[in-house]
Amino acid sequence: MGPAVKTTESILHNRNKQLGFIFDNKNVLGFLMIAPAVIYILALVGYPLVLAFIYSVSNITIGSSDFSFVGLKNIQGLIGDFDFKTALYNTIYFTAVSMIIVLVLAKILALILLKDFKGKFVIRTLVLMPYVAPISLGVIGWLWMLDSIYSPINWLLQHSGLFGPDFWPMWLGKPNLAMSAIIAVHVWRMLPLATVIMLAGLTSIPQDIQDAALVDGAGYFRQLFQITIPMMLPIMLVAVLFGIVFTATDIIIILVLTRGGPYGSTQVLVSKAFFTGIDAGDLATGAATALFLFPLLAAVAIFMLRIARRAEVA
């Protein structure tokens, strides 16, 4: 007498004919189903990535089909260039400052949004708008909010008495103000994403731990700093990592708001790469400029891997 229960493997084994082989065999089917995606990614991400490295040590331009290697000349040229150094500094500065602000604000906002209240859906829609709406369009809104003549923000602050009659900041016209404006818009954009991530993290903290803390007599802030924040550390880390990536690689806010001005004071790596590589046609230097972001992104990638592995174990 054969086995009372047929296993799926034995059934499939019996049907292993020509075509069945493709549709049943775990390895073959698995391979076939993933192949198109992998091929596509290798061709359109892997290949250009390699090209980016090759371009950065060559003299390729948009106009000509000349191509020869120039070693590290491009990179040496960049390191000596003042505009490039400004761009590199700005990239790090904007990212760091906006991330710190976002982290603090998002934590507060997430705690506020934790409680259920009427109209939560509407509020959430409003709070999400900066992140979800097409970036360039939202930023155009800011272009007017910060306009040198008509800024509604200045108007409001002046009419409410907070600004003196002669105090009318030229947000996009003075280097320091422009940098602050860029950081503000970055914060504006990342806050929704960070908040929602933190919110999800907050709701995933098991209730029993919080109850135990209450029983032990922990006050609100004690609870916050000794339980909530440590437990949310992986989530906060994810929010930070994504924030870093989206802020450091952003070109839209710069291009629409200041185009790198005034006097190149708000230039970042990506915008510089764009102006050099596409506008001016020097693909090689442009590629080299953009590649300076690669170590940062690689570091973020490694961190993500760590978190994912830890999440697996958990």
Add this chain to the structure above:
Amino acid sequence: MVLKIAHFGSLAAFALFASLPFLWMLITTFKQDADLYNRANNPFFFNMAPTLAHLKELFHGTLFLNWLLNTAWVGVLVVLITLFLAIPAAYSLVRLAGRWGERLGIGIFLTYLVAPTILFIPMSRVVANLGLQDSLWSLVLVFPTFTVPFAIWLLMGFFKTIPQDLEEAAMIDGYSRFGAFIRMVIPISTSGILTVVIFSFTLVVQEYIYTLTFVTTASRYTVSVGVPTFLVHGDVYNWGALMAGCLIASLPVVIVYNFFVERFISGLTLGAVKG
């Protein structure tokens, strides 16, 4: 009681901060120019009667409609390609590939981080060599590079929650593995697939740098690049029409997106948070 007021107050402040540009867009869309460019007037109210002139200008006097259609068309195609590539891949990684499947999945997700900003320069050459320069097809070809990795990741998280018994039952009933996949898994996954559709479409609508690099003819732009580039005539912005354009292109995306946020976050946090 004080806590409640503080709670409400800070909520209102954040909501205001977040939506201020959009609220202003809404008002300006219907504001007359004479009202707008008057410094004495309160920018947040209608001091003169609202007007539909800007909307007319937007749809008849500019290429806005073209851009909307381009964006929609590219969006649909890219979403289809994404689904076609990502659904089998995600399934394979979760069910059929075992240990290294998880690794490969994470690797694919990481390409989402790399994409446009580093690649746009060599990509411009690749696109030119393929003869797709200044064509919407270049966008259709290249956009899946950032939608597919993310879609695969989202779907992996989703497929993991489907119990294997369903497919086993189907296979015992006589379906092949692939047949079980088509008949049992996909119909159940409609919500996951819908999520991928929404997010991929959102990513397409938001995209800026590839479009800016590859496309040069005015009528071929998408909304995201067309509006900033062409509705700005030199230094004189036609703000009324501009704001109308921004608003129209943003609102539908925002409203639909809000329904899918939790799932999105679950995918984004690498499963560290259950959605």
